[in-house]
Amino acid sequence: MRKRIVDALEPPYRVTTLGNQSLLEAVDVTVDCLVIAEGYDRSVIEELTTQWPDLPVFLLVSLSEDHDREWSVFRTGVDDLVYRGRRATDDPLPTRVRNRIDDCYEETISDVGETVLTTARSLLVAADDELDVEIEWGLEQVGTRLDADRCLVFGYDDETDLLEPTHGWVTDSRSAVVGPERLPAKSFPGFEDSLRGFDDCVVPSDDPWAPSTDVPDGFVGGLEDAETDANATHPYLERRDLEALLAVPIVVDWELTGVFVVGQSQRRTWPRHLRKQLRTFGKLVGYTLERRRQRRALVRRNERLERFASVVSHDLRNPLNVIAGSAELIAETDDPTYAENVLEAVDRMETLIDDLLLLAREGDVLGDLERVDLETLVEDAWKTVATPDATLETEGLSTLEADQNRLRQGLENLVRNAVEHNEPGVTVRVEGFETGFAVEDDGTGIAPENRERIFEEGYTDGGGTGLGLSIVDTVVAAHGWDISVTDGDLGGARFEIVTDPSPRANGA
The missing domain is CATH 3.40.50.2300 (Response regulator)
Structure with a gap:
């Protein structure tokens, strides 16, 4: 026996x-x-x-x-x-x-309540730089407890409608199957029918009346006939050899910010109490990441306020001293030519105040996004800036999704930076490349040791307010883009703005 x-x-x-x-x-x-x-x-x-x-x-x-x-x-x-x-x-x-x-x-394998509580305690006391490790530790604990093959957290961007993995755990035996995946939300099982509406996607479904998972156009390969479970034959599962999947929405303040996914290579059920526990885990991760984002934003605001105070106290004092000194000379000599110094100082103060207000009021806030013709916007920005002896060249510019007014502010400041910090007759080239666009000139360039500081408020090598490139950096960050500076082909500085780090998202 x-x-x-x-x-x-x-x-x-x-x-x-x-x-x-x-x-x-x-x-x-x-x-x-x-x-x-x-x-x-x-x-x-x-x-x-x-x-x-x-x-x-x-x-x-x-x-x-x-x-x-x-x-x-x-x-x-x-x-x-x-x-x-x-x-x-x-x-x-x-x-x-x-x-x-x-x-x-x-x-x-159908109860992770204690695991969720343990993870919650760890996340509550973790420092910001420890959160990623703690989240992935929690994913490992959940995955091990459920005997799962993978536990993943995807961030969701409603503007691009893309899901991007932020944290993950997989069993050693399946580690080769998992790689960085940035995929359209519509290609994820149950996203349109369930997750977008804050409902779970459950495979296999425990609800005979649940809608079958949508399979978007463009997927290669056939599906089984309509009598089979469409969820179980969704390409996302088939390509990963998964027989069971639970995806719960991560919702923060009534906004879908991500998806928490548990996948298993063997068929299993997902009891309602377990789904509730995993929704709690997803919410815990979502609010933890949101809390970190808010803390970091607060730190950035405080640092910006400190820099603003430094700029105001230093850069405004200089033109005020010029005005005071020139006024004394006019009073003593009755020479009106000193009034020119006063007017120049007033102009500098006005420019400085305008730039400070622009940074303080708009910061990283965007208006409506629309499809913008980049070449037209560059030409408009060029006309706004005084460029009597400079030359503009454009090449390969296309359209992109942006706040037109804010992007124009950034372009104006990039053009102004090239014109004001180089000799007359400078050539400015704006060209597109696969993942964004670049603005470069044939001037003297920027020394490598200064490239990290040029976007700080108040930093200047003379002749400017020290706020122009900070405005550019703020505009770029507000759009979720990245900016860097390097040596250009023309011999001067080249500012590269990456608007989409991965234009061909993995649709697997």
């Missing part, structure tokens, strides 16, 4: 049988379930269940009508009894043992 029971359990379970070894000595942390016969002394069983209170223990007992005897057995701490005797309607003993262990396994 022992061999028949082992054969019924293997696979998928790995079974070890005990010979003359002591039961107490045989059990360790690698044991997930214990099946023992009646022959063991009850005191040994009681000691075992006391030492290992979370270990499921099943006792094989003879069929009996003695309920007091059954009750005394249960008092030893075992989880259930499996009867050796067999009624006419009963399955064979090995099958009954297998069914009971299957039930135990299903219960074990």
